Amino acid sequence: MESIFSLVLAKANYAAYIILMMIGLYAMIAKNNLIKKIVGMSIFQTAVILFYVSIGCKKGATIPILRHHGHPEPVGHAAENAGAHAMDAAHGAEKVVAHAVDAAHNAVHVADYINPLPHVLMLTAIVVGVATLGVALALAIRVYNTYGTLEEDEINQQLRSG
Amino acid sequence: MTRHLPALIIVIPLLSALVTSGSGWFNQKAPFRIAVSALLLSLLCAVLMLIQVVTTGIAMEYRMAGWAGPMGIVYVIDHLSAIVLVVITSVSCLNLVAQRKNIHAEFKDKQGAFNALYVLFTAGLIGMTATGDAFNLYVLLEIVSLSGYALIGLGNTRAPLATLNYLFLGTIGATFYLLGVGYLYIATGTLNMAELTTMIPKLMDSGVILFAFIICVTGLFVKMALFPVHGWLPDAYSQATPAAAGLIAPLTTKVTVYILIRICMTVFTPEYTFDHLDISGFIVLVAVVTIVFGSLSALAQKNVKKMLTYIIIAEVGYMVGGFFLGNRLGISGAILHIINDAAMTLALFLAAGIFIWKTGGESRSDLKGLFAKMPFTMAGFVLAALSVVGVPPTCGFFSKWYLISGGVQAGNYLFVAALIFSSLVNAVLFFRLFEIAYFEPFGEDEDHAHGHGNSHGSHHHVGALAIKEAPLDMLVPFLAACMALIVLGLYSGTIITNIIQFAIPTGVI
Known part of the structure; x- marks a missing residue:
């Protein structure tokens, strides 16, 4: 019972x-x-x-919106976005590297979401x-x-x- | 272009349903024209896809919005869904053309709304047949149900109550199906039918899968009006207007049986449904009870439309029983009967629509003397009736033949006996109608009325003279449906060897 x-x-x-x-x-x-x-x-x-x-x-999981999306620091988003057009071309290669590093750093843990x-x-x-x-x-x-x-x-x- | 056919066949009617409802405000004739052209285009898509699938032998797969596989929603057109799509679109098209006058008389300023619902209903059925996603199937099932409730609810004064009862049971059925899909998702983590097929064999002993199967199939049984849960069908279908009944009666139960076959064969594999679970015998027994009950109830009805609805219930028993025999012959018979029964029911309901249009009554006695007045209509009606009884070379004979052979092969003689019993009852039913229509003179109380007074007498007299052959735009689609019964009968061998044979997994013997 x-x-x-x-x-x-x-x-x-x-x-x-x-x-x-x-x-x-x-x-x-x-x-x-x-x-x-x-x-x-x-x-x-x-x-x-x-x-x-x-x-x-x-339990203990959150909504499935990725908290990290390739930028190490979330500060200065707006400024970055404003200059994004100019910077994108120049930093293209750099960004790819950053992404790779980031992916290792902030790999998505399925269990968190x-x-x-x-x-x-x-x-x-x-x-x-x-x-x-x-x-x-x-x-x-x-x-x-x-x-x-x-x-x-x-x-x-x-x-x-x- | 052909690549996009599986999307076009549903997008065209879905969008034109929106246009149709608005067009009624500007032009009285526009809704009908838009609806017919949308359905004709869908029919064209369906025929082209059937030809492509039969010639290439490969199923067509369409990724909605380009999202592949288990993540996106795919539409899959294989042999089975291609032939059912052709049936749906052609029945819907023929009925709409045949009922133009009826619709015009009954929904004068609401023709836009009626035609929109009509096209939406057809679009839902097409989607249900084509989709390869278990949850998408639920959504389309509800689109069909909701537009069906509205179509039936537009009938006579008793229709809203009958529709409300249908709505309650329909919602129970659809919600059960949704619940079953939820349990399937818990066990497998996917809603894509193709992926489910690959996962079920590993989970055969899972209780969750068993529960999902039972609850899904129960939901579908409610939707198709199998014996203990059939109560909503006769009331709802017989109160609907002829135009709505001619669409809903031939298609809804048949497409639901198709969904049952799809769920049992494609999602839960045949090994699971027939070999692993020990329920086939029980379901065939339920089907037998449905057949006997449907036939006997039809025998008790005086109203022609109500009698036809009980025949539909018996026919559902044929298909479910034949499928759960679990052998190749039985399943072929069930699939062939989906096609044939859609054509037969369409022909019968079109005939009933013509009778009601001409005589204004729905009772058996209203058929008096119609053979002399409407020879072509009655010839077609006889043909449709013979097909329901199962006389060669009409198509009803061939599907019944396959079903009976399947029953013999499975050693299920109860099912065979029920089929033969039902055929005999159908023969009694229809020959009783023929007797009234052939031997009893038209307007028996005519002399009686004469005696009463001139005004009454002349009224009857005018009525008697006015009844002649049905108008051409009703008669031609009706006779086309009757011709289809013979054509389907003559080519049933071709349909079996070229289409249905490939629709059944090779594992089924």
């Missing part, structure tokens, strides 16, 4: 997403009000977003979720205009009687 508990605790994110998902699924299946069903659908989709976001996370891909994917999934929610609400309005109610049992009653 204790081992199950610690297992769940160690993977709390997965437990959370499954609980959220089941709440959403329950609302979609069991609720009588169409808007509550739509809310359930939204929770259901959000649960998967939570799952994806959590698989991309890592989180994986951005799942998060990027979720941007798309969020957009999809919003669009689905919009279409669902629009349909709910049309249902309400037709039947004058959003309760499923009342709608079914109307359908049976007429």
Whole structure:
């Protein structure tokens, strides 16, 4: 029993997403009000977003923007940029050497960065979720205009009687 | 130029969908013209790609924005996706041309919106078929679903509720698929289908992969309306307008079956799906239940459109069952049936569209005496019905033949029995319609109306005289679809040896 508990605790994110998902699924299946069903659908989709976001996370890691990009000192960027055109040609060769040295110095440690891909994917999934929610609400309005109610049992009653 | 075909086939309809919706404000006829020309261009791209793939024998790969391999999104056109692309674009094009009058009558000032959704739906299906990236597939699946919800929701007054139920189940299905892709990504670190194929064999015993497989396939089963989760389909499809039903009914379930085949064969290898997992027998059993249930429910329907939707459910059972037989004959039959069933369903729904256009009713009894009034339409309808029943030389016979041979080879006689049972039920279904349409005289209550009073009587009389053969621009695409049934039947051997044979991995016997 204790081992199950610690297992769940160690993977709390997965437990959370499954609980959220089941709440959403329950609302979609069991609720009588169409808007509550739509809310359930939204929770259901959000649960998967939570799952994806959590698989991309890592303790002690940072966002994947390289802190070192070839310049030993971050000071004087602006000045450097202003004169970059003139300097670029002259220092071309020099820069290549600097880069090589830099690469050895500041080699990118993959472990320092989180994986951005799942998060990027979720941007798309969020957009999809919003669009689905919009279409669902629009349909709910049309249902309400037709039947004058959003309760499923009342709608079914109307359908049976007429 | 040919290098860019895999991108053009989706970019053309996607961009023209944007233009179409705006053009309706300036010109009533513009949306239809733009939509048809975009779909024709896509059809051209699809045919050119099919020819190239068949002649060279190599799959085409297109790197979106030049990003290669696992990092970027690739579109892959192999034998299987090339033939499915041709099916999608030609069905979509034929249906749009055939339904011009319907669309005009039903969406007077909203033609721009309808045509835009129509083209967007087709673009989504094309993308789903062509993409080589598991997550991109999800996005396109949702594009198809969302435009499909809107298309169906534009139907009669009952349509919004049916669509809402479809939306709930569709979202569950798509979200399950997304979750499965997430687990695949955890296990492999890639979303590229080609790279997944190389990684799955090393991970066969992984529980994560097993979970990913189950949840992906379950999601797809919801989307294709396999037996326990079929409830949304009949309501949604029968409430849609004829123009939307003629697009969605032939294509959605078929493309979803294609995705199932793609996921099971290309992503999870056939070794994993058929040999490593011991679930094929169970899924064939579910397919058998789907076939029997779909056929029996179709028998109980008085509404012609609703009857056709239950036939669609039974046909989904054919394809899923045939695929999970796991042998070359069964899979060939399933793939051939994707093509044939798309053509058959298109022909049936176009016929239903003509009946509704002409008689205004959807019930069985509205077909009375139509053989005498509309001989060409009814000839086409008989041809489509015979194809669904499976009479040679129509295409329905050949795919059923492959499916039954596959069942015999696998020793799964339950599946064979279900197929034969379903064919018999289909024969009963359609001959019942023929009987009404051939023997019962048109407008039986005509005399009755005469007795009542002149105003009523003359109204009926005018109705009776007015019904003649369908207008040419409906009839010609419909008869073209019916001709396709025979052509597909006669050339099914060629399709099998030149295309489908290469679509199945050599490991499958």
